[in-house]
C-alpha cells in the first residue's frame with residue numbers, strides 16, 4: 001500500500017537538491033514522450049515564475065502544446081451537487097467542520113425529493129451531464145448514496161445519459177463494490193496534504209479523517225473494487241506546495257506502476273478563506289503564477305489526466321489553467337446543499353458561479369470547446385482507455 005512508502009518518499013524529497021539548470025533538457029524529454037524522474041519533476045517545480053520568466057513561460061508553453069496535441073482545446077463540463085453539510089470532521093480550513101456553530105452554517109441534509117429537484121435543474125435546465133455528488137462526512141446519509149447515484153442516473157438517462165461521481169470520504173472495498181454496482185462512474189478524493197506533520201495538525205482528534213494512512217490508501221481499495229477512474233489531488237496552500245505536488249505525482253506513478261491505472265482527474269484546489277474556518281491562510285499558498293506552474297508541470301508529467309478546474313478561482317485564471325484543453329470545467333457552482341433551486345445558504349467555501357448560459361460563449365471566445373456529453377467509457381475523449 002502507498003502508506004508504507006510515504007515516509008521513504010518524504011526522505012527522498014528532503015534529500016534532493018533541486019535546480020533549474022536542466023529545465024530545457026527536461027522539457028525536450030517530455031515532448032518526446034519520455035518519462036520524467038522524481039528529481040526532474042522537482043526541478044521543473046523549482047522554477048521561480050517571477051525570477052525565471054523564460055523558463056516559466058517555456059513550461060507553460062510545453063504544457064499547452066502537450067494538451068493541445070491530445071485534446072485539441074476540448075474541455076469537459078462538470079457540476080458539483082452538495083447533498084449534506086453535516087460533518088463529523090475537524091478540518092481546520094473548512095466551514096463545515098463540526099465545531100463551527102456559526103448561524104451562517106445552517107446544516108442541511110437534502111431529502112431525496114430535494115436532491116431530485118437540484119439535479120433536474122442542472123440537467124434539464126442547464127444541460128449539464130456529469131454530476132459530482134458532494135457530501136460532508138455525514139454517517140447518516142452515507143447509506144443513501146447508492147439511491148442518490150441511481151436517482152442521478154435516472155435523470156441523466158432522460159437526456160441520453162451521463163456520468164455520476166462522488167466526493168465523500170474513504171470507504172471499504174465492499175462499500176465501493178456496492179457503489180460501483182449502482183452505477184458510480186468515478187470517485188474523487190483529495191488527500192489535502194501528503195506531509196504528515198501538517199496533516200496531523202490540520203486534522204486533529206481521532207476522527208476517521210485523522211487516519212492519514214487509511215485515506216492515502218483509499219485509491220487502492222477503489223481499484224480493488226473495480227473502479228478505474230480516479231481523481232487524486234491536494235489542497236495547495238495547506239503545507240509547502242512544491243512538496244505536495246511532487247508527492248501527488250509520485251502517488252500517481254505508484255498507482256500506475258503497481259496497478260496500471262493512470263489517474264483520470266487531478267484536483268487542483270487552492271486554499272481560500274472560508275468564514276468559519278480556523279485557518280484562513282498560510283505562508284504556503286502558491287501565487288497565481290506558482291499555481292499555474294504546478295498545474296503545467298502536472299500536465300507535462302501526465303498530459304492525459306484532466307485537471308479539475310473549479311470556481312474557487314476567477315474565470316480568467318480558469319482559462320489559463322485550461323490552456324490546450326483536457327480539463328474538467330465547472331459550471332454553475334454552488335457549495336451549499338440546496339443552493340441551486342431551494343434557495344439555501346451556508347457555503348462550504350465561497351465560489352464564483354459560472355452560469356452555463358452566460359459563460360459558455362465566453363469559454364468559446366477563448367478558443368475552448370466544451371463537450372457536454374463526455375464520458376470515460378464511451379471514448380469521447382482520447383484518454384482513459386489505456
Ligand code: SF4
Nearest residue numbers: 087089091094096097
Ligand atoms: S473538508 Fe470535508 S471532511 Fe473536512 S470538515 Fe470540511 S466537509 Fe468535513
